[in-house]
Amino acid sequence: xxxxxxxxxxxxxxxxxxxxxxxxxxxxxxxxxxxxxxxxxxxxxxxxxxxxxxxxxxxxxxxxxxxxxxxxxxxxxxxxxxxxxxxxxxxxxxxxxxxxxxxxxxxxxxxxxxxxxxxxxxxxxxxxxxxxxxxxxxxxxxxxxxxxxxxxxxxxxxxxxxxxxx
Amino acid sequence: xxxxxxxxxxxxxxxxxxxxxxxxxxxxxxxxxxxxxxxxxxxxxxxxxxxxxxxxxxxxxxxxxxxxxxxxxxxxxxxxxxxxxxxxxxxxxxxxxxxxxxxxxxxxxxxxxxxxxxxxxxxxxxxxxxxxxxxxxxxxxxxxxxxxxxxxxxxxxxxxxxxxxxxxxxxxxxxxxxxxxxxxxxxxxxxxxxxxxxxxxxxxxxxxxxxxxxxxxxxxxxxxxxxxxxxxxxxxxxxxxxxxxxxxxxxxxxxxxxxxxxxxxx
Ligand SMILES: Cc1cc2nc3c(=O)[nH]c(=O)nc-3n(C[C@H](O)[C@H](O)[C@H](O)COP(=O)(O)OP(=O)(O)OC[C@H]3O[C@@H](n4cnc5c(N)ncnc54)[C@H](O)[C@@H]3O)c2cc1C
Ligand code: FES
Ligand code: FES
Numbered sequence: 349x350x351x352x353x354x355x356x357x358x359x360x361x362x363x364x365x366x367x368x369x370x371x372x373x374x375x376x377x378x379x380x381x382x383x384x385x386x387x388x389x390x391x392x393x394x395x396x397x398x399x400x401x402x403x404x405x406x407x408x409x410x411x412x413x414x415x416x417x418x419x420x421x422x423x424x425x426x427x428x429x430x431x432x433x434x435x436x437x438x439x440x441x442x443x444x445x446x447x448x449x450x451x452x453x454x455x456x457x458x459x460x461x462x463x464x465x466x467x468x469x470x471x472x473x474x475x476x477x478x479x480x481x482x483x484x485x486x487x488x489x490x491x492x493x494x495x496x497x498x499x500x501x502x503x504x505x506x507x508x509x510x511x512x513x514x
Numbered sequence: 515x516x517x518x519x520x521x522x523x524x525x526x527x528x529x530x531x532x533x534x535x536x537x538x539x540x541x542x543x544x545x546x547x548x549x550x551x552x553x554x555x556x557x558x559x560x561x562x563x564x565x566x567x568x569x570x571x572x573x574x575x576x577x578x579x580x581x582x583x584x585x586x587x588x589x590x591x592x593x594x595x596x597x598x599x600x601x602x603x604x605x606x607x608x609x610x611x612x613x614x615x616x617x618x619x620x621x622x623x624x625x626x627x628x629x630x631x632x633x634x635x636x637x638x639x640x641x642x643x644x645x646x647x648x649x650x651x652x653x654x655x656x657x658x659x660x661x662x663x664x665x666x667x668x669x670x671x672x673x674x675x676x677x678x679x680x681x682x683x684x685x686x687x688x689x690x691x692x693x694x695x696x697x698x699x700x701x702x703x704x705x706x707x708x709x710x711x712x713x714x715x716x717x718x719x720x721x722x723x724x725x726x727x728x729x730x731x732x733x734x735x736x737x738x739x740x741x742x743x744x745x746x747x748x749x750x751x752x753x754x755x756x757x758x759x760x761x762x763x764x765x766x767x768x769x770x771x772x773x774x775x776x777x778x779x780x
Contacts, residue, residue, distance in 0.1 A: 350520065366517065367518055367519050367520040367562075368515045368516065368517055368518050368552075369518070370515075370549075370553075389550075389554065390550055390551045390555055391546065391549070391617070392694070392695070394614070394616065397616055403619045404615060404616050404619065405616050405619055405620055406616045406617075406620075407622070408553075409544075409545055409546060409549045409550065410545060410549070411520055411545070411562070413520035413522065413564070414520075414522075414542075414545065414564060414566070418524070456615065457615065460615065461615070464615075473716070482614075482615055484614045484615075484696065485613065485614025485615060485616050485617065486614075487623070
């Protein structure tokens, strides 16, 4: 057993877990943050993606101990109160989800893609091909991806506007 | 996953000494290979020793005619490193094709070459560029390092600390990605060294892991152009054959990927 200290969605937490515990199980089973999903056992589906210190990672492919001392953001931590994050709003407006199983991982990966391209100075000009390519680690069984890609491109515009306003 | 004990090392020496004190330890870098294997209970190390926070093991540096990538540097850092993009753009490009963005944020060059998956990307670059693997004990030429499927020259407890690549005159990489796993169905790295030597390495093709392709090297030596490879014939014997592609298909891919890699190298 080890004590793992994290900042999750801005709140300091400390959990006592077996060393073999994966980060995703700390989030779901110990902190009751069940928005982060587990969709595979091969690290391929991306349903478990969260942000660790600002980067999109697969929480099913990380021991809790590896995350000790880090700051983790989950799907529960991105809205501002009742106001959805622009990526969440764009998924809703563009019908970017059906069953919703892949959606938390899609949204966390998509936010990472948009932030990365904004910060790399491409002026937020994400194109469809880039979005499709960079969502390769997230599998959706329902939508056929078209509306997910539309949502990400829509959100890229909204996030740029939001960034400029700040 | 079986029970295990997690340790976070803060130096290479500490990692080595932790390894010595455990019964069946394994080093853990990005975890993008080891953790899936542990989850399947195909490995059950008594201890895992995390190398990913060792500061001396992270970074990309160019000095003179050598590009050095420290072993715990994630694929994402290599793909976006200005030093790598300037010295060996084909290597930065290779890193940008590994897995997906989340895998690239975590997975490391040291973990990739220690694992030596027959369809992994980095081994092709190390072999074609004539790189040297630095460990906490010695320096190993790429030629001697890769010893067949999932087998390397590493001794028990030996830690890769860095890989140094001689900067080539020209280099190119082309990969046919498996659409689900994103590993190489077959990929080829071509390089022309500054002394004029031509080296070509293919991954994802051979049953014994990454390999040099002598016939293509000879053709490119006579004429460095994609068309020089048209007449080369690659034997299918000894190549991988599975539900994703026959050995004949892979033999053809070796040629086609080599042609694309030469075109990319210019
Ligand atoms: C979905 C997915 C897609 C992938 N696609 C690709 C792909 O397209 N191409 C590709 O090449 N790879 C791919 N990979 C593998 C990925 O590149 C891994 O990151 C890499 O193979 C292992 O690196 P790691 O740092 O994660 O190592 P770990 O998983 O932490 O370790 C792997 C092995 O290396 C040993 N090790 C690690 N570091 C050292 C060191 N410094 N010294 C000695 N031993 C060490 C460990 O003990 C372990 O045995 C993929 C992985 C996933 C999950
Ligand atoms: S649950 Fe993490 S990648 Fe599928
Ligand atoms: S909406 Fe059902 S898996 Fe994507």
